[in-house]
Amino acid sequence: MTFKPTYSKKDVDVLKDECLYKGFFEMRKLTLKHKKFNGQWSNPMTREMMVRNDAVCVLLFDPAADKVLLIEQFRPTMLRSESPWLLELVAGMVEEGETDEEVARRESLEEAGVVVKRLEYMFKFVPSPGGLVEYLRMYAGEFDSSSVDLTKTHGLDDENEDIKLHLMTSDEAIALLEQDVENASTIMGLQWFALNKTKLVKRWCV
Template identity: 80%
Template sequence: MKFKPTYNKKDVEVLTDECLYKGFFEYRKLTLRHKKFSGEWSEPMSREMMVRSDVVCVLLFDPVADKILLIEQFRPAVLKSESPWLLELVAGMVEEGESDEEVARRESLEEAGVSVNRLEYMFKFTPSPGGLVEHIRMYAAEFDSSLVDTSKIHGLDSENEDIKLHLISSDDAIALLKNDVENASTIMGIQWFALNKNDLLARWCV
């Protein structure tokens, strides 16, 4: 089944678009109106939006060893959690002029020290469409886990990255879904993998 929305972007009218702040993130204030399900137009409304670059996430999978490589790093936005060190997929923002594949290969090398072989698109999503302008595109990537040294710390000092590697079996990765994994892209990436592992193996292990 493929969902078809009732309307499209032509059914939204942006009346004003104002930049409130521009730094690492950008904040904009939109005044807009949109078509309602009744066919009428809504009254003008104001919405503040946080804008950031699109992101590519990479689920690193070794189909021969049946292992997945995850990364652990500090995240200040979850200081209220028991621990602000999260288990995540490799990920990075798309810079101007970059392709998703270039981002996936660059970030896999920077954050995990691995070279990616085959790369396969999984899906895309918007993490918080009510107030965050960001698209996250998910990929599965083939790598050789025998070349991974989990004792090494990875990441760029210039970006304050301090990344620890966790190489685990795919079954153990799927079992993480029963626990409190607090990173949305990690949860969704592993869920996709659990549903599509056999098809992925059929394509990669020919």
């Protein structure tokens, strides 16, 4: 089955678009109305949205050694959790003029110290469609696990990054889905990997 939305963006009337705050993120306030499923128009409404650049996430996989590389870093938004250190995929925001491939290769080198060979597109998703304007585009990236130095931390000092590497077998990585990983992109990336690993190995091991 292929899903097709009932309406398109042509069925939305933006009456006002205001910038409330602009810093590392941007907060905007829209006043709008939209077509309802009964064919009528909604009443005007206001919605606040946080806007940030799209991002690229990379699940690093060595098909020859059957190893997956994940990273661990501090996230202040997770201070209400038992630990604000999260297990994640390599990821970074897309800057103006950059391609997804350029971001994937740059971030893999900065955050994990590895060079990506082939890239495989997984999917894209919106992390929080109720209030965040951002797409995350997911990729699997081929790398050589023999080049990984687990004794070193990574990341950019001028961005206060302090990143620890975790190298594991693909079975160990997939088994993490039985735990509370607490990171949507990591969960979805590992789920995709669990479903598509066999086909990925066939394509890459040629």
